[in-house]
Amino acid sequence: MSDLKYFTNGLLKENPLFVLVLGTCPALAVTTAAMNGIGMGAATTFVLVCSNLLIALLKNLIPSKVRIVAFILIIASFVTIVDLVMKAFTPDLYKTLGIFIPLIVVNCIILGRAEAFAQKNSVTRSILDGLGMGIGFTLALTIMGGIREILGNGSIFDIRLVSQDARTILLFILPPGAFLTYGYLIAIMNSVKRKYNI
Amino acid sequence: MTKKLESTLVNMILSLLLISAVMAAALGFVYGVTKGPIEVANKKKEIQAVRDVLPVFDNDPTKDAKLIDGLTFYFGTKEGKTVGCAVKTFTDKGFSGRFDLMVGFKPDGSVNQIVVLDQKETPGLGTKMKEPKFKDPFVGLKISALPSQQVKVKKDGGTIDAITAATITSRAFCDGVQKAYDLYMKNFSSAVADTAAIAKGDVK
Numbered sequence: 001m002s003d004l005k006y007f008t009n010g011l012l013k014e015n016p017l018f019v020l021v022l023g024t025c026p027a028l029a030v031t032t033a034a035m036n037g038i039g040m041g042a043a044t045t046f047v048l049v050c051s052n053l054l055i056a057l058l059k060n061l062i063p064s065k066v067r068i069v070a071f072i073l074i075i076a077s078f079v080t081i082v083d084l085v086m087k088a089f090t091p092d093l094y095k096t097l098g099i100f101i102p103l104i105v106v107n108c109i110i111l112g113r114a115e116a117f118a119q120k121n122s123v124t125r126s127i128l129d130g131l132g133m134g135i136g137f138t139l140a141l142t143i144m145g146g147i148r149e150i151l152g153n154g155s156i157f158d159i160r161l162v163s164q165d166a167r168t169i170l171l172f173i174l175p176p177g178a179f180l181t182y183g184y185l186i187a188i189m190n191s192v193k194r195k196y197n198i
Numbered sequence: 199m200t201k202k203l204e205s206t207l208v209n210m211i212l213s214l215l216l217i218s219a220v221m222a223a224a225l226g227f228v229y230g231v232t233k234g235p236i237e238v239a240n241k242k243k244e245i246q247a248v249r250d251v252l253p254v255f256d257n258d259p260t261k262d263a264k265l266i267d268g269l270t271f272y273f274g275t276k277e278g279k280t281v282g283c284a285v286k287t288f289t290d291k292g293f294s295g296r297f298d299l300m301v302g303f304k305p306d307g308s309v310n311q312i313v314v315l316d317q318k319e320t321p322g323l324g325t326k327m328k329e330p331k332f333k334d335p336f337v338g339l340k341i342s343a344l345p346s347q348q349v350k351v352k353k354d355g356g357t358i359d360a361i362t363a364a365t366i367t368s369r370a371f372c373d374g375v376q377k378a379y380d381l382y383m384k385n386f387s388s389a390v391a392d393t394a395a396i397a398k399g400d401v402k
Contacts, residue, residue: 032321062213065205070217077221081228088235091243098318153322170363173322 006125010132017140018189022108026100027141028178034157037145039093041138043086043101045131047078048110052130055118062119071114072105079104109133140185147181148172243315244286248272251302251311252282259284269381282310283386287378291370294318299371301378309339312375324367332361332368341379349376 152172154162255274297317350356360368
């Protein structure tokens with residue numbers, strides 16, 4: 001199974017958030033809680049896998065001059081599907097993620113993987129790549145959301161770690177906290193990668 | 199491997215047309231499948247919100263809800279007697295724009311309970327308006343249409359403790375509650391007066 005490397009690629013070596021630095025907009029905005037990270041990651045993974053699959057299938061049918069239009073069309077349709085399905089079956093999660101679900105359309109990871117990977121590779125590899133990238137993104141979002149939730153709100157997955165009135169570092173829930181957390185995580189990732197020569 | 203289609207006008211149009219058609223069909227299908235569950239989820243949310251803000255009732259308030267000036271009024275009755283009115287209100291003054299509230303009024307015009315419906319306020323700050331710590335002072339509050347007795351945060355001369363670092367949200371919350379009260383009084387004040395008279399009669 002040499003194809004497996006296309007799956008693990010997205011987890012660490014080319015983690016979309018920490019290494020490729022793609023999809024930062026939703027990452028900075030929704031990671032106020034670990035649960036949001038998982039929800040957002042799952043939605044993105046679904047869109048990523050489906051669009052990679054379809055684009056890999058249709059790659060010879062799409063003339064290169066209109067490829068971006070075609071990719072966006074495909075991605076937008078899948079995002080709308082996710083949007084409707086979440087609205088119907090997980091209304092609570094849909095409420096917290098709100099506008100960021102429709103905004104998956106303009107998430108750079110998805111278009112980036114379509115352009116850089118799916119249109120040049122086979123269907124199996126594209127699915128593996130989509131899965132790997134999606135799970136890598138989900139992990140990254142969950143870690144970021146977890147750190148911000150613990151420091152900023154004193155809870156993890158909505159389980160309180162400190163009492164309701166305890167003073168927490170509010171800054172981490174606010175937008176600057178997202179940038180701080182993100183910066184430190186990238187720094188840690190870089191040093192880990194350098195140390196183990198990944 | 200077949201060769202990639204060339205970028206001629208016909209090819210481009212055909213390819214995009216094909217993709218659009220297929221995707222449109224897929225979307226139509228998903229819309230059809232999810233339409234029912236979405237309506238059920240919305241209705242459930244609506245009834246749950248009314249239930250949260252009113253005393254126990256035994257009718258279906260969504261059946262004869264009234265829409266006036268963008269606000270929806272739900273009347274809860276128990277054994278034919280009105281137990282309160284839930285008002286779905288909104289404010290445009292939130293930190294991230296509009297958010298929706300459900301305010302329950304008792305027949306005497308005082309606030310029974312408030313729940314936040316749709317909101318996009320800052321997580322961890324503005325969203326604290328959902329917590330009892332902020333909402334509890336509203337329970338039992340007698341609001342008045344008089345400018346001096348309107349529901350306001352302490353900073354504006356009112357009685358409500360604003361949420362730390364979320365004064366704008368707190369103000370908007372008060373604005374929404376006040377709006378609900380004003381319209382409720384304007385349109386249904388007779389109902390309030392009647393029940394008040396009955397209450398008085400009971401005392402005698």
